[in-house]
Amino acid sequence: MRTTSTLIGAAALVFAVAACGAPSEQASEASEDGQGPLRVGVSPVPHGDILAFIDENLAEEAGLELDIVEIADYNTPNAQLVDGDLDANYFQHRSFLNEWVENGPDADLEYLTDVHIERLGLYSEQVDDVADLPDGAEIAVPNDPANLNRALGILEAEGLITVDPDAGETATEKDITDNPRDLEIRPLEAAQIPRSIADTDAAIVNGNYAIEAGLADEAEVLAWEPEGDDYVEKYANGLVVLAENSDDERIQILADLLHDERVLDYIQETWQGVVLAVDADGEPVE
Numbered sequence: 001m002r003t004t005s006t007l008i009g010a011a012a013l014v015f016a017v018a019a020c021g022a023p024s025e026q027a028s029e030a031s032e033d034g035q036g037p038l039r040v041g042v043s044p045v046p047h048g049d050i051l052a053f054i055d056e057n058l059a060e061e062a063g064l065e066l067d068i069v070e071i072a073d074y075n076t077p078n079a080q081l082v083d084g085d086l087d088a089n090y091f092q093h094r095s096f097l098n099e100w101v102e103n104g105p106d107a108d109l110e111y112l113t114d115v116h117i118e119r120l121g122l123y124s125e126q127v128d129d130v131a132d133l134p135d136g137a138e139i140a141v142p143n144d145p146a147n148l149n150r151a152l153g154i155l156e157a158e159g160l161i162t163v164d165p166d167a168g169e170t171a172t173e174k175d176i177t178d179n180p181r182d183l184e185i186r187p188l189e190a191a192q193i194p195r196s197i198a199d200t201d202a203a204i205v206n207g208n209y210a211i212e213a214g215l216a217d218e219a220e221v222l223a224w225e226p227e228g229d230d231y232v233e234k235y236a237n238g239l240v241v242l243a244e245n246s247d248d249e250r251i252q253i254l255a256d257l258l259h260d261e262r263v264l265d266y267i268q269e270t271w272q273g274v275v276l277a278v279d280a281d282g283e284p285v286e
Contacts, residue, residue, distance in 0.1 A: 037067040038250040041077040041089040044070045045208050046116065046267070046275050047237065051090065053266050054257050064253045075100070081242060082107045088241045088251055090115065094233065095146070097240060110243040113255045114236035114278040116267060118207025120150050121274065122158070123219040126201050130158050130222045135181045137201035141173075143187035148172055150225055150235075151204040155183070157226040207274045216274060224273070227284065236278050256280075 042048045048070045055066045069086065071077050077089035078100050092100075094111050101107055120142075127133055141151035149171045155161045162178035163171050173185040188196060190206050194213035197203045202222060205215060215221075239258065241251055257263065259280040267277040268285060277285040 037065040038248075038254060039067040039069060039085075039087045040254070041069045041071045041080055041086045041091070043074075043091040043208075045211055046118070046271060047090050049270070050116070050258070050263065050267065054254070054260075054263060058257050058260060058262065062253050062257055064250055064257070066254070075104075078104070078107070078109065078240070081109065081240065087245065087248070088112075088239055088254070090239050091237065092240065093235055093237050108243040109240055110246050112239045112241055112246060112251070113258065113280075114232055114238045114282055115258050116278055117232065117236050117276045117284060119274060119276060120147065120154060120204055120206060120225040121210060121215075121221050122154050122202055122204050122223040123197060123210065123215050124202040124222055125198055125219045127222070128220050130160070133160075133181070133183075133201055133222075136184060137181070138184040138186055140186045140188050140193050140196055140200045140203035142190035142193065142204065142206060144190060145170055145172075147190060147206060148187060152176070152185075154204055154223055154225045155185075158223050161185075207271075210274050211271060216272060221273075232278055232282055232284060 040051060042051055048068060051066060051068045055068060059066050071080075071089075071091070074091065074096070077086065077091050078097070080086045081089050082105060097109060097111055101109060122130070122139075124133075133139075139155070142148055146169075149169050152161065152163050152171050152173070152175075156163050160179075160181060160183060161176050164175040164177050167175035173187060176185070186200065191209060193203050193205050194209050194215060197205070197215070197219060205213075210216065239251075239255055241248070245251060259278075264277040264279060264285050267275055273286070279285055
């Protein structure tokens with residue numbers, strides 16, 4: 001069964017504390033003592049699509065029954081996991097989980113395994129190469145702190161700007177120390193950027209929004225964000241469970257299936273580099 005909620009854009013993991021309420025009526029639907037369907041909360045794209053592929057092609061053979069719940073925000077999946085409404089969730093990276101736990105309820109949540117990375121890319125409908133960007137070019141970037149820093153990293157890696165290294169992971173356009181081509185950096189809400197790409201010279205777009213907007217077909221990818229040694233650790237989205245349930249056989253089966261070669265191939269063929277699968281060894285699959 002695939003339960004669907006309102007669709008959201010889901011790559012920029014913007015944090016907002018949400019209090020955990022009392023367990024909802026859905027709590028009775030979450031399995032107890034490792035029995036019944038494994039109820040997993042996901043963001044719809046690409047997380048929900050990946051689990052749907054597993055459900056339709058691999059789960060029955062592995063003896064796993066999945067109940068996939070698409071959730072329209074970033075705080076509900078952890079709250080529902082704590083409340084017992086879910087057996088697992090798959091929508092977040094480690095930094096978001098750590099911040100949620102630090103600022104939210106007392107909860108022992110475990111990040112079990114990496115699954116994929118939604119890459120930030122520099123897209124353009126105006127030029128085919130970074131070198132062709134004109135002086136004074138307007139470049140749209142996500143305005144949330146985590147992804148703004150990532151976006152500036154792309155521009156710096158392409159030699160377009162220099163960012164103050166002391167700004168660290170909270171760098172903004174105000175931390176640009178050198179901008180030889182006088183680029184106009186235009187922070188926008190991440191979800192709005194695909195609709196604005198025709199009005200800019202280039203734009204840096206989160207992977208999930210690029211997928212939803214079909215940018216791979218409509219725009220040229222000028223550059224991907226650089227992959228450092230900690231790329232997976234920083235930006236991979238993974239499977240999260242209550243620590244006490246990490247040995248649940250159904251959860252272990254799902255963790256294995258998420259790294260099955262057929263799933264890795266599905267991710268590669270479906271999203272063609274916009275989404276990178278992460279294999280069982282924690283390495284991105286190009």
